[in-house]
Amino acid sequence: MATSQPLQLYPAWLNLKGQKVLLAGGGQVALRRATTLLSHRARLRVAAPEVLPLFERWEAEKRIQLFRRVFKESDLDGARLAFACTDDPQVNQQIVNSALSMGIWVESCTRAEGANLYPGGVIHSGSIALAISSMGKSPIVTQALRECFEEVFGADWGDEIDQLISEAGDEGGSHRISPEELKRKVRESVFMQVKRWGERKTTS
Template identity: 30%
Template sequence: MDFYPIAVNLKNRLCVVVGGGDVGERKVRGLLEHGAHVRLVSPQAKRELVKLACEGKIEWRAQKALPQDLEGAFLVFLATCDRAVNDELERFARERGILVNRADAPERCDFIVPASFQAGNIEVAVFSGGEAPFFARWLRIRLENELSRNLGTMGELMSDLRAELKEKPIDQRRRAEILNTVLESDILEILRQQGKEAALAHARELVNEL
């Protein structure tokens, strides 16, 4: 697999989406959820995208995409059916070091977007390197159905516990060992049956015993 799994901070970075159809709408929504400044370039756009533009949540250039529409972008999603336009925009982007994702040519993508879901401060992502995207989406749905109910709370609990451990005079390796011991205990079952406070109390008892 050629793709390196990495989480990128897009807050306030310019990200361009070319194409106002279903694919473009999904990309716009995902970018907004992660704090990006979104520029949509498309002569027409789906109703929800028009609404976002009217609300000032995205910048919409209602025109056929031109290379200069990508100026200043960190990354671009090319989500049109016009291969000639996509080819021209891809060349322009690569000359300027702009990362490219092409819906019509996965093999030419600099990056791909995994199937993911978020629960609290935990985000789970699944990707197949572009080889089996439908399976990745199926697996994401299965994982979300099985894990999401308590995953966010568990993430908050472990974050709280980690913060408490950082106040103790122990090194990073020992802290990691303690956290792993807590995770390997029956803490998730306690969380499911008795709630966060009981689970946190259980974790603190384990810490005191170690």
């Protein structure tokens, strides 16, 4: 009997500025997705019979296109990504099936069969972003790891790394410090953050 192979996901960073994205659902899960997508300047289309008040405010501000009804396949027209975040697994499966038939990458919050998009946890600080994934196995574990890394590194750690990048010079070859020296300083910064976190934990 053949054993199933573990899921191997390819990590990638997407530039969603100006890209059409469909979000089906108007609850808390959909709201979290919408907040992230808008922060990345996606052109967001939302379809849901009922939505939280913030969606209505975004519509009034013309930040989203809102359809107060159930999902229709035509909602996917022109979309690059789709997010099935309704509270109905059957509807989410319908969205996944439709998106896949149109060659659109799609996530399902209810793990509908065939979904091929798995947003992970992300930590942003300065121009540094760290992505965390459990390969689709456990969103709870991904969230816990993200919270741990946020606690260890803090909100301003990326600014320190940005300063090192600035000191190092540009990528065109005009280096003020060598690549090896830059790597050493980055490693020192990382280990110092871990050390400081450990000291805070022992004194608290």
